[in-house]
Amino acid sequence: MYKAVISGIGSYVPEQRLSNRDLEQMVDTSDEWIITRTGISERRIAASWQATSDLAFQAAAAALKDANLSPEDIDLLVVATVTPDHIFPSVACQLQHRLGCRNVGAFDVGATCVGFISALNIAEQFLKNGRHQHILVVGADTLSRITDYTDRSTCILFADGAGAWVVSRSEISDEKGIIHSSIHSAGEHFERLYVPEGGSRHPAGKETKAKIVMEGNKIFKLAVNAMSQTVQETMETTGYTAEDIDWLIPHQANQRILEAVAKNLDFDQEKVINTIKYYGNNSSATIPLAMDTAVKDGRIRRGDTIMLTAFGGGLVWGSLLFEY
Structure with missing residues (x-):
């Protein structure tokens, strides 16, 4: 029986940083208030000339290099995003052309923060x-383009970035x-x-005001319950334990959500990969970005068993268990 294995990973974040001190000049907030409620110190923001496909390209190129593959080896491209460059065509089609892939299938998945798992x-x-040999999966978003920087409850959270895996x-x-x-949904x-x-x-x-609207307190409870439930479901199905x-x-939605989910599942906090302090919430990019960060700093190694879980607007949520 065929198996789906992770053969290469990569990520990319824009150079520009938006710190809590910067946000103090924009809305009624403070560094202490933001840190206490979210765990975020800064977030990366795309340059004016950058769009989601630009971030996705950098992450995809890094993943291909890590897998020791060329663009011609890819049989399918799937990009998870809710902030495409255009209403259509898809970011995946732009990526297929820019990377130099063959005329293979390419499409986007719009499942918000669960997009990468989907x-x-x-x-x-x-x-x-058995349909394909190598598939490029990318999570990329430029949430700064749909963030209301007059709303202190949301502008402190969202950011831009991309991550990619060759499966x-x-x-x-x-x-x-x-x-x-x-x-789930x-x-x-x-x-x-x-x-x-x-x-x-x-x-x-x-x-038009195409900006994110969120009921933070309700989302917090829904997120913690849903992410805990789907991980528990996966462990029961597979027989794995914490x-x-x-x-x-x-x-990486909110530091308090990460801590609450780990507590519910009886996971040691030291086993939770946490990158929110420096990157914020960049939607479908948070999980592959966190994975790449932990591999590069030596925490995650080949052979490790890893659980992914996410929650996002929809509402949608999900989990994925794999051996790296």
């Missing part, structure tokens, strides 16, 4: 059924790769976290 879920199916088909018996993945809560304008219901126009898992990589 894209991995899709890639896993194509690989396990490959394997028949090696002792390789585990992706062990289990699951995704509860659309009745969509107004808890959404962008109310800019779509077909309220099209873009001169007065002790069997080397690392938990949650979506």
